[in-house]
Amino acid sequence: MAPYVLVGTAGAFLYYTATQIDFQRRTGVLGPDYWPRLILGLLLVVCLYEIVRIALAKNPLNETTPPESAASDEVAMQAPQDNQVWRLLAGMAATLAYVALVATTGFFLTTAVYIAAFLIIGGYKKRKVIAAMSLGGALLLMFIFMKLVYVSLPIGSGPFAQFTILLMKLMGIR
Amino acid sequence: MDNTLTLLLQGFAQVLQPVNLMFLTIGIVLGLLVAVLPGLTLVMGVVLALPFTYSMDVTPAIILLTAMYVSGTYAGAWTSILFRVPGEPIDVPLLWDGYPMARKGEAAQALGWTLISAFFGGMVAATTMVLLAQPVAKIALSFSSPEYFAIIFFGLASVVSLGSGNLANALISLFAGILLATVGVDDTYGAHRFTFGVPILADGIDYLVVMVGAYGLGEVFMRMEQGFKSPQLDKVSDIRTRLPSLSEALAIKGTFIRGGLVGIFIGIVPGAGATVASFLSYGIEGQYGKRRHQMGTGIPEGIVAPQTAATASVGGALIPLVTMGIPGSGATAIILGAFLLHGLQPGPQVFQTSSHIIYALFASVFVGIIVMCLIGYFATKFMVKVLDLPEVIVSAYVVMCCLLGAFAARNNLTDVWLMVIFGIVGYLFERFRFPITPMVLGVILGPLAETNFMTTMISFSNDWTVLFTRPVASAIMCVAIITLIWPLFRYLRQQQRSAK
Numbered sequence: 001m002a003p004y005v006l007v008g009t010a011g012a013f014l015y016y017t018a019t020q021i022d023f024q025r026r027t028g029v030l031g032p033d034y035w036p037r038l039i040l041g042l043l044l045v046v047c048l049y050e051i052v053r054i055a056l057a058k059n060p061l062n063e064t065t066p067p068e069s070a071a072s073d074e075v076a077m078q079a080p081q082d083n084q085v086w087r088l089l090a091g092m093a094a095t096l097a098y099v100a101l102v103a104t105t106g107f108f109l110t111t112a113v114y115i116a117a118f119l120i121i122g123g124y125k126k127r128k129v130i131a132a133m134s135l136g137g138a139l140l141l142m143f144i145f146m147k148l149v150y151v152s153l154p155i156g157s158g159p160f161a162q163f164t165i166l167l168m169k170l171m172g173i174r
Numbered sequence: 175m176d177n178t179l180t181l182l183l184q185g186f187a188q189v190l191q192p193v194n195l196m197f198l199t200i201g202i203v204l205g206l207l208v209a210v211l212p213g214l215t216l217v218m219g220v221v222l223a224l225p226f227t228y229s230m231d232v233t234p235a236i237i238l239l240t241a242m243y244v245s246g247t248y249a250g251a252w253t254s255i256l257f258r259v260p261g262e263p264i265d266v267p268l269l270w271d272g273y274p275m276a277r278k279g280e281a282a283q284a285l286g287w288t289l290i291s292a293f294f295g296g297m298v299a300a301t302t303m304v305l306l307a308q309p310v311a312k313i314a315l316s317f318s319s320p321e322y323f324a325i326i327f328f329g330l331a332s333v334v335s336l337g338s339g340n341l342a343n344a345l346i347s348l349f350a351g352i353l354l355a356t357v358g359v360d361d362t363y364g365a366h367r368f369t370f371g372v373p374i375l376a377d378g379i380d381y382l383v384v385m386v387g388a389y390g391l392g393e394v395f396m397r398m399e400q401g402f403k404s405p406q407l408d409k410v411s412d413i414r415t416r417l418p419s420l421s422e423a424l425a426i427k428g429t430f431i432r433g434g435l436v437g438i439f440i441g442i443v444p445g446a447g448a449t450v451a452s453f454l455s456y457g458i459e460g461q462y463g464k465r466r467h468q469m470g471t472g473i474p475e476g477i478v479a480p481q482t483a484a485t486a487s488v489g490g491a492l493i494p495l496v497t498m499g500i501p502g503s504g505a506t507a508i509i510l511g512a513f514l515l516h517g518l519q520p521g522p523q524v525f526q527t528s529s530h531i532i533y534a535l536f537a538s539v540f541v542g543i544i545v546m547c548l549i550g551y552f553a554t555k556f557m558v559k560v561l562d563l564p565e566v567i568v569s570a571y572v573v574m575c576c577l578l579g580a581f582a583a584r585n586n587l588t589d590v591w592l593m594v595i596f597g598i599v600g601y602l603f604e605r606f607r608f609p610i611t612p613m614v615l616g617v618i619l620g621p622l623a624e625t626n627f628m629t630t631m632i633s634f635s636n637d638w639t640v641l642f643t644r645p646v647a648s649a650i651m652c653v654a655i656i657t658l659i660w661p662l663f664r665y666l667r668q669q670q671r672s673a674k
Binding site: 024029033053085096098119133141154 | 225226228229342345346349350352353356360362363364365366367368391394395398399400401402564566567569570571573574577578581582585587590591594597598601606608624627628631632635636669
């Protein structure tokens with residue numbers, strides 16, 4: 001039930017936000033709030049239906065066995081035994097850190113470290129392969145995107161920028 | 175007709191230029207590799223290839239992505255048949271007869287059936303696409319906003335009803351996608367909607383960011399949680415393809431025809447795609463085929479039906495894209511993105527303004543199928559070697575492509591933040607069994623739905639009954655409502671039964 005309560009609450013908040021949209025109303029013309037309110041209304045109806053259905057199914061007075069889908073909702077919310085949540089959380093944290101740091105430390109360094117971290121978090125153990133994949137991969141991606149696809153990747157700031165510019169010169173990237 | 179043929183021949187001339195042919199071959203090979211690897215789906219592959227097309231001309235960019243789309247429906251069959259590892263959901267029905275055939279020592283024959291099914295389905299659908307595109311575009315020129323809204327509503331209804339699993343979750347996913355599309359400054363009033371004072375949100379949320387995050391990063395997070403467990407592969411000593419004889423193929427011509435028709439029809443329906451086509455075609459063969467009672471025991475019909483339909487769906491899906499600018503699937507949405515990035519808006523007018531690009535796209539489907547089959551015949555053995563790559567390494571580069579793809583679209587780190595957020599949302603959706611496709615199609619079709627709905631309301635004095643009084647709009651709306659009500663009815667009945 002938790003996902004529906006969460007989505008329903010968010011939906012109700014957004015519905016309220018939609019009623020506060022600031023615009024000059026024109027007579028006889030639907031405003032910019034109409035469409036989002038319509039969709040949010042439908043969203044709330046579906047959430048409410050699911051919440052009521054699951055609540056009734058759980059009530060012992062109403063039935064002894066929960067409906068299949070309600071049971072499966074509960075199963076979905078329990079982490080399977082063999083899952084490695086720490087790996088997932090570490091992977092998410094590394095990805096968020098990558099995005100936070102790339103503007104400062106530059107594309108090459110951040111990418112090399114990120115790929116290495118990703119492989120280690122993912123359980124890969126061959127150190128030489130990790131080094132080759134992270135350094136080689138970062139260089140290759142930098143070359144493809146900066147030299148061939150003309151994307152201006154972040155070069156970083158301060159000494160990191162100088163390092164990236166040096167690399168770019170070595171690779172013939174202007 | 176003569177004009178169509180001339181334009182198609184000009185399209186072939188463009189595709190056969192060395193540079194375009196090179197990109198087509200690269201697209202085919204990438205599509206085959208993506209389809210073979212279990213962690214990568216066809217849509218994800220096309221999404222990841224998009225940033226590499228930013229600096230290309232529009233024609234090679236479209237050719238590359240279309241080639242990936244075509245071949246992505248085929249190669250997963252190899253691993254399904256040989257190793258019982260479906261490259262992606264499209265290939266699951268191929269397991270049911272393909273793998274038993276391989277276990278009986280008929281792997282080469284099974285691969286042969288797959289190859290000619292993909293060839294037949296692809297060619298029939300491509301021919302249908304060429305024949306139907308101009309007439310459909312002419313009809314579409316007479317459409318007004320109520321008809322367009324009805325078509326989009328039908329697409330949104332079918333993505334919910336044709337998807338598997340919980341209907342309520344599919345609806346929530348769809349509504350979430352449509353809502354995401356409303357973020358930003360409204361076109362008519364210039365009002366800020368759900369921007370919460372964040373300047374970048376005023377430009378709206380690009381559907382590419384949602385797609386890359388939800389399909390790409392979300393899937394990697396899911397596999398990361400499972401510890402990147404690569405599938406255990408069976409030992410296959412000799413990988414060859416043996417084509418069936420003409421008489422063997424003619425003996426099951428009904429299966430080919432049914433599969434082709436199902437694929438084209440499902441492809442045309444916005445919201446459905448190769449996976450639905452593959453499952454539906456297998457189901458129809460199981461109900462109406464001559465040897466329906468032997469389905470699942472390792473007979474060619476069980477391979478031909480899903481594979482023909484899966485490849486045929488590509489040609490079908492391209493029809494609404496080019497004629498009305500409505501992408502019917504994730505992959506066609508990316509191809510639409512490539513069109514838009516190059517300043518080209520698909521729709522009925524495109525046949526007047528840029529017919530050379532459209533016919534190059536059509537020709538690339540024909541040439542792509544031939545190249546795909548040649549590679550499939552000669553290189554299966556080498557292509558499946560990619561399964562030896564550790565999944566964690568492939569995933570690391572998938573994430574990098576996601577990050578770069580999100581950044582390169584607007585050279586903006588905020589898009590990368592948004593992409594990572596949608597990656598986490600995609601993971602949560604998978605985790606709690608909310609389907610991702612309705613959300614993605616909601617983001618893509620939401621703005622079109624809103625624009626056409628609001629235009630209809632403005633043009634017809636807020637009279638929504640116009641959707642049911644104009645003949646074409648009314649017919650499509652009725653089909654859409656039936657499409658939505660039937661699974662709803664089934665869902666409620668199922669709920670009632672399980673409550674008893």
